[in-house]
Amino acid sequence: RPEPNRKSLEGAESPYCPATFHNLQELRHSASLANKVFIQRDYSEGTTCRFQTKFPSELDSRIERTLFEDTVKTLNNYYAEAEKIGGQSYLEGCLACTTAYIIFLCMETRYEKVLKKIGRYIQEQNEKIYAPRGLLITDPIERGMRVIEISIYEDRASSGSSSGSSSTSGTSAR
Amino acid sequence: MNNCEYQQIDPQALSTPIPTPTLPQPTVVVEKEKREKARKKWEVFPGKNRFYCDGRIIVAGQSGVLPLTIGLILVTTGLFFVFDCPFLVKHLTVFIPAIGGVLFVFVVISLLQTSFTDPGILPRATPDEAADIERQIDSSGSSSYRPPPRTKEVMINQQVVKLKYCFTCKMFRPPRTSHCSLCDNCVERFDHHCPWVGNCVGKRNYRFFYTFIVSLSFLTAFIFGCVATHLALRAQGGRGLMFALQESPASAVELVICFFSVWSILGLSGFHTYLVASNLTTNEDIKGSWSGKSGAEDTVNPYSYNTIITNCCSVLCGPMPPSLIDRRGFVPVEASSQTSATEMELPMLPVKKETNVVGGPALSQLPPHAFQCAQGTKDLLGSASRSPCPTTGKPQPVAAADPAVTFNPALISDPAAMPSLTCGGRHHSHTTSPPDEPRHHHHHHNRHHRTRSRRGRGSKRPALHISNPAYNASLSPPSSPGPRPSHTGARDPRRDSIVALH
Numbered sequence: 001r002p003e004p005n006r007k008s009l010e011g012a013e014s015p016y017c018p019a020t021f022h023n024l025q026e027l028r029h030s031a032s033l034a035n036k037v038f039i040q041r042d043y044s045e046g047t048t049c050r051f052q053t054k055f056p057s058e059l060d061s062r063i064e065r066t067l068f069e070d071t072v073k074t075l076n077n078y079y080a081e082a083e084k085i086g087g088q089s090y091l092e093g094c095l096a097c098t099t100a101y102i103i104f105l106c107m108e109t110r111y112e113k114v115l116k117k118i119g120r121y122i123q124e125q126n127e128k129i130y131a132p133r134g135l136l137i138t139d140p141i142e143r144g145m146r147v148i149e150i151s152i153y154e155d156r157a158s159s160g161s162s163s164g165s166s167s168t169s170g171t172s173a174r
Numbered sequence: 175m176n177n178c179e180y181q182q183i184d185p186q187a188l189s190t191p192i193p194t195p196t197l198p199q200p201t202v203v204v205e206k207e208k209r210e211k212a213r214k215k216w217e218v219f220p221g222k223n224r225f226y227c228d229g230r231i232i233v234a235g236q237s238g239v240l241p242l243t244i245g246l247i248l249v250t251t252g253l254f255f256v257f258d259c260p261f262l263v264k265h266l267t268v269f270i271p272a273i274g275g276v277l278f279v280f281v282v283i284s285l286l287q288t289s290f291t292d293p294g295i296l297p298r299a300t301p302d303e304a305a306d307i308e309r310q311i312d313s314s315g316s317s318s319y320r321p322p323p324r325t326k327e328v329m330i331n332q333q334v335v336k337l338k339y340c341f342t343c344k345m346f347r348p349p350r351t352s353h354c355s356l357c358d359n360c361v362e363r364f365d366h367h368c369p370w371v372g373n374c375v376g377k378r379n380y381r382f383f384y385t386f387i388v389s390l391s392f393l394t395a396f397i398f399g400c401v402a403t404h405l406a407l408r409a410q411g412g413r414g415l416m417f418a419l420q421e422s423p424a425s426a427v428e429l430v431i432c433f434f435s436v437w438s439i440l441g442l443s444g445f446h447t448y449l450v451a452s453n454l455t456t457n458e459d460i461k462g463s464w465s466g467k468s469g470a471e472d473t474v475n476p477y478s479y480n481t482i483i484t485n486c487c488s489v490l491c492g493p494m495p496p497s498l499i500d501r502r503g504f505v506p507v508e509a510s511s512q513t514s515a516t517e518m519e520l521p522m523l524p525v526k527k528e529t530n531v532v533g534g535p536a537l538s539q540l541p542p543h544a545f546q547c548a549q550g551t552k553d554l555l556g557s558a559s560r561s562p563c564p565t566t567g568k569p570q571p572v573a574a575a576d577p578a579v580t581f582n583p584a585l586i587s588d589p590a591a592m593p594s595l596t597c598g599g600r601h602h603s604h605t606t607s608p609p610d611e612p613r614h615h616h617h618h619h620n621r622h623h624r625t626r627s628r629r630g631r632g633s634k635r636p637a638l639h640i641s642n643p644a645y646n647a648s649l650s651p652p653s654s655p656g657p658r659p660s661h662t663g664a665r666d667p668r669r670d671s672i673v674a675l676h
Binding site for chain 1: 279280283284287296297299300302303306307328329330331335337345348349350362363381382385476477484487488490491492493494495496498499500
């Protein structure tokens with residue numbers, strides 16, 4: 001069973017977060033919820049599920065822009081894959097229609113499979129990238145696929161003047 | 175400016191209050207304290223739906239005339255098999271009951287699926303989310319109780335689309351989403367609320383509905399034809415129709431039922447085939463959103479793929495989206511033990527294997543201490559999502575305290591009079607309560623024509639059946655008076671948590 005790799009997490013210690021959380025456990029023990037950022041849906045291509053890749057200002061001092069955009073773009077790709085209408089989805093749909101949709105009881109649809117992949121991906125991103133920076137991503141499915149909710153935690157020890165007081169705006173100097 | 179603290183809860187959930195997080199300090203410890211029974215989410219669902227089989231089956235608040243529909247279908251088909259089939263098998267072919275049987279099975283299965291499937295209900299916004307939206311809306315600090323109608327414009331495929339704010343669900347409705355007042359939910363790709371199946375028809379069950387009406391029209395036409403053949407064969411030899419009817423009176427009943435049903439159902443099927451081919455919903459068609467009727471300039475349907483085949487395939491054979499209301503998951507409680515890890519069930523019907531999405535399989539892969547903390551983080555997250563935003567807190571009069579004024583689709587039959595608060599006005603006006611008209615075989619196709627003529631008078635039905643918000647006092651800011659309905663003087667553990675958070 002894959003254990004959270006401490007080495008990789010420590011290596012991801014970033015200059016952004018004054019309180020570095022090495023894993024979710026530290027997050028739990030010493031963090032308090034400071035704020036939440038909501039990434040809204042992007043409807044420019046219709047009703048398919050896409051999220052805006054605009055970088056929110058509250059995260060400016062917490063995480064590099066590229067990392068954030070990568071995460072959102074990957075999620076968008078996953079959702080596009082789930083909702084893609086093409087050969088396989090037609091086959092699934094027609095087969096279901098001929099069996100009066102009873103087949104949905106027995107089979108896991110492609111959408112559900114992709115949702116599981118997304119869940120694992122988010123978990124992995126949280127462990128590796130976001131938790132060390134004091135952030136936590138909530139799977140959009142738990143918010144009705146309307147938003148990506150990112151919770152910002154602060155180290156309780158560093159009360160008051162936290163996030164970004166000493167760090168400058170982001171460079172990926174690593 | 176609206177505050178995020180009020181929350182509408184299902185009156186049934188009031189009797190057994192939602193377990194509130196009992197954290198004196200923000201650090202969450204996964205305690206296995208006294209085992210209060212963790213409640214499932216369907217038990218605290220804020221809409222008007224009802225749930226059976228531990229959340230597996232969902233029906234709308236009012237079952238409409240679903241029993242009548244089922245009864246008619248069963249009676250007619252039963253009479254057909256008992257009284258007509260023996261004669262026809264003897265004189266014609268054995269395939270007649272076979273075909274009838276297949277059609278009947280299709281009809282019943284698709285009817286049950288339409289009625290008992292989640293049509294695409296959108297869960298309401300969490301308090302934090304609602305507060306965030308409030309912040310983004312331009313608030314000039316208006317102190318009136320009635321917030322201005324809120325709309326947001328987005329560009330979809332180079333077409334400007336207006337998104338409306340739903341005061342009940344506290345969010346901007348995604349495109350093609352509409353709030354059904356009968357069910358008190360926002361439903362994605364809302365088509366209409368069908369009293370005959372007793373449920374809304376939306377994104378997730380439109381294909382079942384379409385299969386239902388198409389197979390029902392085939393079944394009705396088939397029975398009609400067979401019964402007519404039966405009577406004609408009996409009346410052969412100069413014996414006359416009356417003689418045939420006397421010999422087989424059940425056929426007369428079937429004939430009458432089928433004759434009246436076949437026209438309306440065939441009409442409805444044709445109408446929906448047109449909608450499918452042009453990728454429209456009944457709601458949009460009635461309101462004329464894309465046909466330029468509403469006076470806008472050259473508007474095109476931005477969702478259409480511009481070919482009939484692609485439209486049909488995408489609507490009927492597209493991927494099946496999951497249910498967004500996690501009915502059988504557990505309400506996140508601070509004291510929830512590890513066994514009640516949030517499960518995600520994506521079912522429509524009973525007997526569906528449970529699929530654990532977020533956290534489920536991943537949690538089991540972590541070592542035990544990490545599992546605890548991952549779970550704890552989820553609980554922290556869950557509790558944090560239920561506590562009010564630390565950054566708001568300006569006491570404001572509860573602006574939307576009177577949704578009966580601001581949002582009452584039932585009263586509105588003239589949509590022009592209503593600001594863009596509701597898009598449910600029309601669909602509701604064409605689904606008047608079915609028990610008032612039990613014998614009408616007018617289906618929606620005819621029904622919406624009738625409501626157009628009815629637009630002049632307003633229906634005076636009181637708006638009581640609309641979500642009567644019972645504000646959760648424990649979520650409200652301490653100093654906010656507001657004309658709230660006198661709620662219970664519930665204690666306010668969240669105040670402690672607010673204090674502690676700061």
